[in-house]
Amino acid sequence: MARAITIFSARKILTMNAYQPVATHVAVSEGRILGVGSLDDLARWGDYTLDTRFADKTLLPGFVEAHCHAMNGSVWENTYVGYFDRTDPDGRVWPGIKSLDGVLERLQEIERTLDDFEQTLVAWGFDPIYFDDGVRMTTSHLDKVSLDRRILVQHSNGHLLNVSRKVLELAGIDASTDVEGVMKDAAGYPTGELGEMAAQYMAYRVTDVRRFDGINANDLWAFARTATNVGVTTATDLHARVEDNNVNDYLAVTRDADYPLRLVPAAAGLTLSIEEGPGHVASLKRHNNDKLFFGLCKIMTDGSIQGFTGRLKWPGYFNGKPNGIWNLPPQTLTDMVEAYHSAGVQMHMHTNGDEASELMINAIENALLKAPRSDHRHTLTHCQMADESQFQRMAQLGICSNLFTNHIYYWGDQHLALTMGPDRAKRMNACGTAKRLGVPFTIHSDAPVTPLSPLFTAWCAVNRLTASGRVLGANECIDVEDALRAVTLGAAFTLHLDHLVGSIEPGKYADFAVLDEDPTGVPVEVLKDVAVWGTVMGGVAYPGAHNKS
C-alpha cells in the first residue's frame, strides 16, 4: 500500500540541518519527516497531497524549551498583575500594569466578578521593583479592593507575598508578631508584605488556596496551549514530581491523539532518596511514548541571584549581601551526582551562582572518574555566572549549558546595580563564550518565571538589552542563526532528543514552528516581535489560540 504523503509548501523553511539549511517544501508521512527540499525533489516519493496553507509562512523546527515548568499553564487560574505584557493560554494578552493604582484597578475588576464571598482572590506576577515611585503595597491599598475578602498577591520573584487585612487577622499576625519576614511600618504594624516561609505558610493556611498541589492533567493541557501559541512543540517540566498520580497524568495527556506537545518531565531529585531515586528515574523510561520522555533528573543546588540566594565565588554580591544558600549540603549534592550518573541517568543541574556551577563541574568530574561514560550530556541549567575557565572545563568534560538569557532583560539592570556590579554583569549568560569554546548550549525562559517565548529568548541572546534599554555585555551577543539553533537543535541536544526533534530532517518528527515572517530577514531588534501562527506537531497543524476562529 502506498504511504500517505502530505507536502507542505512554505515561503521559506529554515531546517537547522547542515547539509540543506534552507528549503521550500517538506514532505510528511506517518507524523514524521519524509524529506525536505523542492517540490520537484519531494514529488518523486509518489502520490502526495499538497498543503499550501503555509505558503506565505516561514517554517522552523518546532521550538524546544529545555527549561520551563508545566505550571506555566496553571498560573492562569489566578489574576495576572505583572509589569510586562503577558499572554494567557487562550491567547489573550494581559497588558503589563505600570503602577500600583493600576494593579488595584485590575483587582477591583476581578472582585466585582466574584460572587462567592468566601473565595480567596489570588493574583500573581506582582513586580513593584519596576514602579518609578518605589511604592510598596500595603493592606490599606488592598482595602480599596475589599475590606473582607482574603486576598493574596504573589510577587514575581516568588519570595514575597502581599495579603489583605482579613488574611492578617485570620493568621493572627499583628504588631506583636516577632517573626522574620513580616514587614512592619514605622509605627510597628504589619504592612501585609510577607517574606520567608513561616509567614507565607500562615497566610496560605488561613485561605482555601492549595498552592502546594502537584501538576494534574488540566495543568498539562493549559501548559500545551501556552506552548503552541509560541511555536513550542517539545517542552520540559523541569522539576517534576514523579509519584504514580503524576506519572499517570503525564501518560493520560500524551496518549491523547490531540495533545499538541512532547513532554520531557525531569524528575525532581530533591523529592527522591539517593538510594532509590536513580533506579526509579531510570525505570520511568518504560512509560515513554512518542510524546513523553522520562529519564531526566533535575538537581537543585543553590537559590537565585536576584534573591541573593545564589552561591557566589569571591568577591560575592556587589552590594555586600552574604553568600546565598545550598538546597542540600555540597557533599550530598556531589553524592547525588555520582549516584544518578552511575545509574546512567542524565541530569540537568540548577546552578545560578559561579560557586554552584563549580561544585557541579567538580561533581561531574568526580563521577566520570569513578564511572566513565561517554556522551552523558549533563547540563548546567541557568549557569548564569560561569566564567571562561568554567566553560573550558565544561567543554573538556562534555557538559552542556542552558543559559538564562531572559534574565538579561528582566533583571539585567538589577544585576548591574546590586548583585553583580558593572563587570561580572556583562558576562552573565555568556552565550558568546559557550559558542567560542564549543560548549553545547541552549537558552531558556524558566517559564512561568519569565514568559515562554523562544523568539523572545533568542532576541535576548542576540541583543542583550535590559528592560531599561542598556546593552549588557555586547561581546557575549550571538547571531540570530546561532540563537535560533539554540532554541531548536541546541535544546534538543541537551535533552538527548536531537535524533527525534530539533531540525527538519528525514526521520525526525514532523514538528514545526509556523511563523508569519522569516526571523533571519527582519532587523535583529524586532526578532521577538515576529508573529507565531502556531505549530505543526506530528504532521498535524495546531493554530495558536489567537488564530482560532
Next chain:
Amino acid sequence: MLMQPKTLLPFTVLGGFLGAGKTTLLNRLLTQTQDTRFAVLVNDFGALNIDEGLVSRHDGKTIALSNGCMCCSMADGFLSALMTVMDRADEFDHVVVEASGVANPRRIMDIAKLDPGLMPNGSIVLVDCPQFLSQLEDPLINDAVITQLVEADIIVMNKLALTDAATITRVHRRINQLNPGCPTVTNDGENLLPTLLMGADHWVDASTAGSTHRPASVVSAPSHDHGDTRFRSVVLRQTEPINRDDFNRWVEALPPSIIRGKGFIALAESPGEAWLWQKVGRATVLARYSAVEELALALVLIGTSEMPGYDDPSLSGLFVKT
C-alpha cells in the same frame, strides 16, 4: 478554615549539619518515648531514615512524613505536609522536624511562633564534634554551620567518642564564642534523656492531676531513666502569687545548666489567672492561660548535673520546694 486545636502541639526542630547524627538521635528519642504520638517531618530530600519498626511500635499513632527540602523554593512539599498534620492536630502529641543538613532551624521554628496550634519547643542543634573545626574552615559550608549554631536554643555536642579531649575542648570553646550562654549538653551514648531535649510533654496533664509532689511523675520517660545522674529535674510549687518583676528577675538569673522549664504560675497583678511559663534554652515565654482553679501552680526545671539542687535559694527563693 483554620481549626483551633484544644491544646498546643509542641514543635521541636532537630538541626545540625550533614553527619551530625540527627537521625540517630531522633530514632533514639522515638524509642524512649513510645507513649507519645509524634508527627515527624523530615525536611530532607526523599531519604526517610526513620526506623519503620519504631513507627509501628508507636501503634500507628506516630507518622513519619518525608518531604522535599524546605529551603528556598523547595518548601512546598514540606509545608503541605505540615498543613496535613495540622488538619489532624488532635491525633498527635508532638511535632518534630528533622531539618535538612543546611537548613536554618530558626526559619522552621518561626512557623511554630505563628501557628496558633503550635508551641515552640526549641531548636536543638547537633554538633559533629570530630568534624566541627574543619567545617568552620570550609568556605562552601561554614556559613550554614555557623548560622545553625547561632540560631540554636539547645546545642548537643555529638560523637564525642570519635574524637579526643583536646578537640572537644576546642569545639566547646568555639561553640561558646558563637552562641554564648546557650545550654550545651554532650551526647556520648545511650542516656541522653528525651525530656531534656523534647520537653516535659506530660507536665500539663501531671499538674492538672495535682501530682506535682513527685518529680518523677512529670518526667515523660521515667522508666527509661536508668538512674542517670547526668540530668536533674526540680519541681517548684507556688503557694502564693508572685510579683511579675520578681519573677522576671528570677528567670533572668537561672543558670545555663537549666535547659528547660515549664509550668503554671499566678502573678500578684491578677491572682485569679494562671500563666503558662516555658523556657527552652535561653528563650522564655510567659502567656496568660486560664483561671487558676483548674491547675496546680508549679514549675518543673530540667537541666544538666550542674544545675542547682532543691536547696539552692537561687531556685527556690520565690517558691516552696516540693
